[in-house]
Amino acid sequence: xxxxxxxxxxxxxxxxxxxxxxxxxxxxxxxxxxxxxxxxxxxxxxxxxxxxxxxxxxxxxxxxxxxxxxxxxxxxxxxxxxxxxxxxxxxxxxxxxxxxxxxxxxxxxxxxxxxxxxxxxxxxxxxxxxxxxxxxxxxxxxxxxxxxxxxxxxxxxxxxxxxxxxxxxxxxxxxxxxxxxxxxxxxxxxxxxxxxxxxxxxxxxxxxxxxxxxxxxxxxxxxxxxxxxxxxxxxxxxxxxxxxxxxxxxxxxxxxxxxxxxxxxxxxxxxxxxxxxxxxxxxxxxxxxxxxxxxxxxxxxxxxxxxxxxxxxxxxxxxxxxxxxxxxxxxxxxxxxxxxxxxxxxxxxxxxxxxxxxxxxxxxxxxxxxxxxxxxxxxxxxxxxxxxxxxxxxxxxxxxxxxx
Amino acid sequence: xxxxxxxxxxxxxxxxxxxxxxxxxxxxxxxxxxxxxxxxxxxxxxxxxxxxxxxxxxxxxxxxxxxxxxxxxxxxxxxxxxxxxxxxxxxxxxxxxxxxxxxxxxxxxxxxxxxxxxxxxxxxxxxxxxxxxxxxxxxxxxxxxxxxxxxxxxxxxxxxxxxxxxxxxxxxxxxxxxxxxxxxxxxxxxxxxxxxxxxxxxxxxxx
Numbered sequence: 001x002x003x004x005x006x007x008x009x010x011x012x013x014x015x016x017x018x019x020x021x022x023x024x025x026x027x028x029x030x031x032x033x034x035x036x037x038x039x040x041x042x043x044x045x046x047x048x049x050x051x052x053x054x055x056x057x058x059x060x061x062x063x064x065x066x067x068x069x070x071x072x073x074x075x076x077x078x079x080x081x082x083x084x085x086x087x088x089x090x091x092x093x094x095x096x097x098x099x100x101x102x103x104x105x106x107x108x109x110x111x112x113x114x115x116x117x118x119x120x121x122x123x124x125x126x127x128x129x130x131x132x133x134x135x136x137x138x139x140x141x142x143x144x145x146x147x148x149x150x151x152x153x154x155x156x157x158x159x160x161x162x163x164x165x166x167x168x169x170x171x172x173x174x175x176x177x178x179x180x181x182x183x184x185x186x187x188x189x190x191x192x193x194x195x196x197x198x199x200x201x202x203x204x205x206x207x208x209x210x211x212x213x214x215x216x217x218x219x220x221x222x223x224x225x226x227x228x229x230x231x232x233x234x235x236x237x238x239x240x241x242x243x244x245x246x247x248x249x250x251x252x253x254x255x256x257x258x259x260x261x262x263x264x265x266x267x268x269x270x271x272x273x274x275x276x277x278x279x280x281x282x283x284x285x286x287x288x289x290x291x292x293x294x295x296x297x298x299x300x301x302x303x304x305x306x307x308x309x310x311x312x313x314x315x316x317x318x319x320x321x322x323x324x325x326x327x328x329x330x331x332x333x334x335x336x337x338x339x340x341x342x343x344x345x346x347x348x349x350x351x352x353x354x355x356x357x358x359x360x361x362x363x364x365x366x367x368x369x370x371x372x373x374x375x376x377x378x379x380x381x382x383x384x385x386x387x388x389x390x391x392x393x394x395x396x397x398x399x400x401x402x403x404x
Numbered sequence: 405x406x407x408x409x410x411x412x413x414x415x416x417x418x419x420x421x422x423x424x425x426x427x428x429x430x431x432x433x434x435x436x437x438x439x440x441x442x443x444x445x446x447x448x449x450x451x452x453x454x455x456x457x458x459x460x461x462x463x464x465x466x467x468x469x470x471x472x473x474x475x476x477x478x479x480x481x482x483x484x485x486x487x488x489x490x491x492x493x494x495x496x497x498x499x500x501x502x503x504x505x506x507x508x509x510x511x512x513x514x515x516x517x518x519x520x521x522x523x524x525x526x527x528x529x530x531x532x533x534x535x536x537x538x539x540x541x542x543x544x545x546x547x548x549x550x551x552x553x554x555x556x557x558x559x560x561x562x563x564x565x566x567x568x569x570x571x572x573x574x575x576x577x578x579x580x581x582x583x584x585x586x587x588x589x590x591x592x593x594x595x596x597x598x599x600x601x602x603x604x605x606x607x608x609x610x611x
Contacts (some may be wrong), residue, residue, distance in 0.1 A: 354482055355470050359473050360473050362458055
């Protein structure tokens with residue numbers, strides 16, 4: 001499942017009229033100019049798997065990069081090739097929708113270290129002819145963004161109209177704005193933070209230890225044995241999944257209801273409560289689509305993220321002189337990336353007199369709210385994008401003039 | 405009620421008239437961004453807003469304005485000095501926790517400030533307290549004492565004394581009646597303090 005899915009390497013010439021590639025695209029980067037990671041390791045070949053939607057316009061000014069979260073991937077608006085489920089922002093992408101494919105050229109790539117076709121621990125290490133496993137270099141959010149920037153170079157785009165993402169995707173948005181401000185016209189970091197908190201590092205560590213404690217992990221070389229640390233990775237997902245929700249959301253969905261049509265306890269350790277059964281299901285289905293080593297590497301990349309630390313301890317320094325227009329969004333019941341984290345970003349942006357909007361959306365759905373149907377959230381994004389597009393000189397899609 | 409003139413409330417129109425074309429403006433407590441939108445359209449202003457309510461911020465951002473959810477007490481300290489030509493605080497000063505800090509911050513980040521607030525020295529207020537012995541509920545002070553967000557009421561005279569204490573120059577003072585009409589303003593503000601339901605002041609820092 002961790003083999004590249006691509007069939008259409010190098011077909012996305014810039015400015016092409018392709019509008020959709022259900023099979024997925026890949027491109028090999030780094031051959032001409034090696035990719036130096038933050039750890040100091042140099043990779044001279046990185047494959048990046050990505051999807052595009054819509055068409056790049058003549059002056060290449062309508063590209064939006066969408067950055068996915070920890071366990072998502074480039075299948076923004078396609079059925080997932082393994083689960084068959086709709087893409088993670090499927091309902092927002094399409095003609096006339098928030099991310100209007102008649103107007104924008106959308107790019108979504110699998111992050112470095114991800115397991116849907118981009119170079120990762122499951123990829124063959126050219127030096128050994130075997131999968132990298134734990135020999136894969138440790139990566140950072142900055143490394144992920146560097147590889148994305150190479151993809152954007154390859155597509156011939158000098159400035160992205162917008163970079164948008166939630167959670168870890170939001171970290172990438174902030175990293176883009178700090179490291180390549182001239183390449184980002186507008187930025188929407190959602191439900192995210194400029195640094196991973198101690199609590200979040202702690203949760204990640206629980207997940208990693210669950211994987212590592214599974215005997216089937218085999219020091220990260222499980223692929224050599226034809227096994228997978230299924231139990232460990234499932235437990236990691238179960239713990240993480242709780243952090244994506246909220247107490248009210250869990251209560252509304254499950255309460256203390258018992259499994260099936262039971263009305264009495266069984267006095268055992270089976271899945272007595274519906275919430276247990278739900279989490280077990282989340283864990284076991286996750287294992288089918290995600291690679292355990294990828295999970296270790298990507299969570300580690302999040303832990304390392306601290307934009308202020310990279311700028312003399314002052315977050316504002318990360319954005320000094322920025323011309324990017326920002327729309328920061330948080331959700332009131334998100335306790336994984338609480339509003340206070342978004343406010344810290346907003347205050348830093350205010351300190352450099354940046355052009356910034358910020359709204360905390362009232363929702364009881366927790367961190368996952370950014371992936372769910374939240375009309376107020378979508379209205380805010382739509383208004384911000386519309387205004388930014390007008391500033392950028394992007395015309396409304398054909399047939400929609402006069403109805404902004 | 406305050407009258408509407410050309411789609412902009414009279415007090416907002418007065419404020420709008422004082423804003424220079426092409427200037428940088430921060431509107432603190434901007435609501436749904438009505439004033440900012442007007443200033444952007446008619447005066448080519450580079451405007452930013454701060455607003456407490458999600459509905460207000462959403463409405464403002466949805467019409468393309470740059471507005472952050474926050475309030476005057478917590479969100480002014482981060483702006484750099486001199487970032488704006490004008491900082492506006494309309495009908496909000498009395499609801500802040502630390503009005504002195506807010507005023508100082510406004511005149512730090514802006515070259516000048518425009519502040520309006522309900523006048524607690526108005527004769528109806530005095531009458532209500534003095535004769536009836538009740539907290540005033542009037543057209544401009546619509547809340548009962550137990551549900552009011554207004555925690556730091558002041559009179560026009562109180563405000564002028566505070567400005568003096570803080571070394572703030574009052575460049576212009578306007579007294580408004582209940583209908584939003586402009587009343588004559590006397591030198592020390594004593595008549596305005598009796599007749600005006602709200603005061604509107606343009607402030608700058610003594611240099």
